[in-house]
Amino acid sequence: MRVLVAGGAGYIGSHTVVKLIEAGHDVVIADDFSNSKPAVRERLETITGRKITMHAVDLCDRDATDHLFTDEKIDAVIHFAGFKAVGESVAKPIDYYENNLGTMFSLLRAMERHGVNIIVFSSSATVYGDAGTSVMHEELATTAVNPYGWTKVMGEQILRDVANARPQMRVALLRYFNPVGAHPSGLIGEDPSDVPNNLMPFIAQVAIGRREKLNIFGGDYDTKDGTGVRDFIHVEDLATGHVAALEALGRADEPVKTWNLGTGNGVSVLELLHAFERAADKKLPYEIVARRPGDLAAYWADPSLANEELRWHATKTVDDMCVDTWRWQKNNPDGYPD
Numbered sequence: 076m077r078v079l080v081a082g083g084a085g086y087i088g089s090h091t092v093v094k095l096i097e098a099g100h101d102v103v104i105a106d107d108f109s110n111s112k113p114a115v116r117e118r119l120e121t122i123t124g125r126k127i128t129m130h131a132v133d134l135c136d137r138d139a140t141d142h143l144f145t146d147e148k149i150d151a152v153i154h155f156a157g158f159k160a161v162g163e164s165v166a167k168p169i170d171y172y173e174n175n176l177g178t179m180f181s182l183l184r185a186m187e188r189h190g191v192n193i194i195v196f197s198s199s200a201t202v203y204g205d206a207g208t209s210v211m212h213e214e215l216a217t218t219a220v221n222p223y224g225w226t227k228v229m230g231e232q233i234l235r236d237v238a239n240a241r242p243q244m245r246v247a248l249l250r251y252f253n254p255v256g257a258h259p260s261g262l263i264g265e266d267p268s269d270v271p272n273n274l275m276p277f278i279a280q281v282a283i284g285r286r287e288k289l290n291i292f293g294g295d296y297d298t299k300d301g302t303g304v305r306d307f308i309h310v311e312d313l314a315t316g317h318v319a320a321l322e323a324l325g326r327a328d329e330p331v332k333t334w335n336l337g338t339g340n341g342v343s344v345l346e347l348l349h350a351f352e353r354a355a356d357k358k359l360p361y362e363i364v365a366r367r368p369g370d371l372a373a374y375w376a377d378p379s380l381a382n383e384e385l386r387w388h389a390t391k392t393v394d395d396m397c398v399d400t401w402r403w404q405k406n407n408p409d410g411y412p413d
């Protein structure tokens with residue numbers, strides 16, 4: 076299929092582009108580079124050996140998005156194009172609703188006009204909120220505790236309602252747990268534009284010497300070692316999950332499918348830190364500080380639905396995640412060039 080990867084210059088989008096091409100699909104990247112760099116294109120061309128079509132587009136601009144569909148014959152969309160920093164969403168809610176819902180509306184309008192019926196949506200485990208359980212499965216109710224999370228809950232609902240109105244639509248809602256890692260080439264990886272909010276990129280920047288120490292938010296949770304527990308999933312596994320979901324939609328008879336993309340394993344903050352120390356072969360300084368407001372103690376995926384229906388499994392270990400992240404960070408201490 077010829078796939079429009081909206082937000083395809085970003086962390087998860089770029090890794091998904093590689094797997095799409097390796098699976099024989101054609102790819103068109105559209106990105107506004109608000110949280111990514113155009114330099115990723117030549118990295119992708121080096122990895123895949125293929126010319127990569129990439130357009131600088133504000134996907135909130137309905138006319139520009141429609142022209143993209145006119146210019147490029149699109150068979151399916153994978154929608155990554157959204158802001159994703161939880162804390163920033165609390166400070167700038169209008170930016171988050173305007174952008175994350177605006178891109179959704181533009182893409183859906185253009186899809187309708189151009190008869191494109193397949194969309195894979197980048198959702199998040201954050202839609203489970205505090206479900207009163209550590210093991211998250213797709214039947215749980217969705218809610219949110221911050222504007223970023225609400226844009227994911229609303230994005231899922233918009234897609235369910237559109238599919239209800241247009242039964243020819245085929246929609247995959249993919250709920251990611253904690254994406255980490257990098258392509259084994261070390262050419263592409265996570266490149267936060269500011270101080271990293273997330274654990275793995277922060278650890279990597281401590282290891283490379285850009286940050287003094289890791290602050291561990293809370294050491295008194297009711298978990299194996301008192302620190303938070305999460306389902307870290309290698310971005311390579313996440314990317315193959317997107318290809319599996321896209322191809323499943325091509326033969327699906329149900330309009331909307333929801334799948335968790337996770338390993339099903341809970342790993343603690345301290346366990347991840349020590350795995351990274353093994354990968355970087357150095358001790359990393361840290362201090363246990365106060366809990367971060369809004370954090371849950373422990374949760375991970377029940378991935379059995381994706382395992383069975385997509386015949387997809389996460390295969391990479393925590394050590395793989397750290398080794399691949401460290402290679403990317405060492406090779407690119409300041410991320411992608413401007």
Ligand code: WQD
Binds near residue numbers: 161274
């Ligand atoms: C993981 C653990 C922190 C940083 C968020 C979003 C979620 C998704 C993934 C987009 C927690 C601890 C972290 C640090 C720390 N994003 N931590 N020191 O909060 O599980 O999920 O990112 O879809 O929507 O909510 O990820 O990496 O921020 O935190 O101790 O400097 O690491 O307390 O226990 P989180 P995270």
